[in-house]
Amino acid sequence: MAVEENCLQTMKAYIQEALRQVLRTIDGVPEDFQPELEKPNNPEHGDLATNAALQLTRYLKRPPRQIAEEIAERLRALPLDPRRVASVEVAGPGFLNFRLASDYLAQVLADILTAGERYGRSDLGQGRAAMVEYVSANPTGPLTVGHGRNAVLGDTIANLLDWIGYRVTREYYYNDAGRQMRVLGASVRARYLALVDPTLPTKKIQVAEDAWVEVPEPFPEDGYLGDYIIDIARMLYEQHGEALRDVEDLTPFKEAAEKVIFEDIRRTLARLGIRMDSFFNEHTLYENGKIWEVVEALREKGYVYEKDGAVWFRTSALGKDQDTVLVKRTGEPTYRLPDIAYHITKFERGFERIVDIFGADHIATYPDVLRALEVLGYDVKKIDVVIYQFVTLVRGGEPVKMSTRRATYVTLDELIEEVGEDVTRFFFLMRSPNTHLEFDLDLAREASEKNPVFYLQYAHARICSIMRKAEEVGLRESPNPELTLLQHEAETALIKELMRFPEVIQEAARTYEPHRVANYLREVAVAFTKFYEHCRIIGESEVLAQARLALARATRLVLSNGLRVLGISAPERM
């Protein structure tokens, strides 16, 4: 299913092979020496360059330029296919610079058009099963801006894995038992009781230095203060009247809250084009006894002991400075235990590449899970943990501390409302996951008008517009355009940019860094805009117009394919 096409990677492979062939003929070159090829920053340095000669100085004990000259000479003598490589030169301290032949660029362009919507896809994953676990927020409240980064990052990483040939499952892991949910139920119950009896006494809970929230008396001290709790209570009141007044059991309140909140979460995710394949309830790991199997399995390996009524995991024997509790004195497991059991199910379900998307607060805890899995004989190399740094919210020049419970958060919905779906996604994707994301809410609305995402979409819309115009004036796209006519600097530069796309996708997938795609698309848009400024389509001779139209179409393909990976729309008009 691999898309056989000419692109930068194909060319690299070709030149690399030629280099290896030549290097074998030079005395003193180590057997396992691998020449590296990269795209120089400066276009004057050609299209591809290798530093092989520089690296070989230490083995050959000769000046790098001399080595480079020798390699270049032998490369020319091979000879290199002139329809692929136009020239090879020695430059600078001893670099070898390669220039691509224009025939090759024409061939690349033709291949992009043939590949169409599949251009950029590859088969590195060979159809193996991959799972990306993301969002995984417990249903205690609406998704916040912080969850947004997780959701968009995870979803895009899943897209990237899909593009490089994995069969991807998107999973949301959650816990609807536990203390958090009890507090949630109690919060709803208190609000409900206040509706039943408006004379119920109230108290004030401090949420900030100068901010207080008034709540009904039975409200838990650490209860959830968001208005959505009141909405849920009101819904219960409308459905049941006063019937729940004397119900001490929190279950009906908890269940109602969970249902409403999950619907809300799904709706928010759907707005961002995110659709999970499955929701995994932590509770199933209790019901089927998996968590206890983990304890026993670890015990058999000698990594479990009892102390002070709790069950401990001997992490101190696995490189950590202290041991870790698996089961509390109360008999309740800590979250690590189900986490371990959960990851075992990922292996049992046959996933060969397992990706977890976590916020920076998990940095110290996931290693415990990996340690346990390793002890139990699972191949932890299959697990990749993507840690993204937190989103710092700034409002009115002040950083906002995000807490779902405190209701001092900004919801993801509010953000989407303010800046739109596309900008929201792009915003979370345009920066490296391991850098802090500063988010100035006051700026967001204004900035959204000038957001770089519009630049990409604008380039796409502009191409669509040209195509509409071409059709109007009766200019038809040719099935066999004369692509070798594309010799203008702006044209060749654009083709060279387009040919990088598959590699960019693969690198972004390998490193789990979607921002590489975002940055790349901007470069494509820049290259296209230069082409647009210098080369007209309509009004030129028919053959040239058709060749340029083909280039425009290829650009449009890269932009729309790239935007699709990022989950951002590619509008035909703006």
Next chain:
RNA sequence: GCCCACGUAGCUCAGUCGGAUAGAGCAGCGGCUUCCUAAGCCGUUGGUCGCAGGUUCGAGUCCUGCCGUGGGCACCA
């Protein structure tokens, strides 16, 4: 105290496996529209790549130390 990430232009950030003259957007300044979308284009100002050592042909990139920012170091999730 220990662990992780980060520190690059006024601001927000890129910077490929260690390569040639460190880039972009925004902000600032100056221009561009009888012509396929000006949400655009061109030019320009702006840098001790946190600091100090080290590794080597070569360091923003790797190593060590220090300083700073954020996150974490629970029988909370």
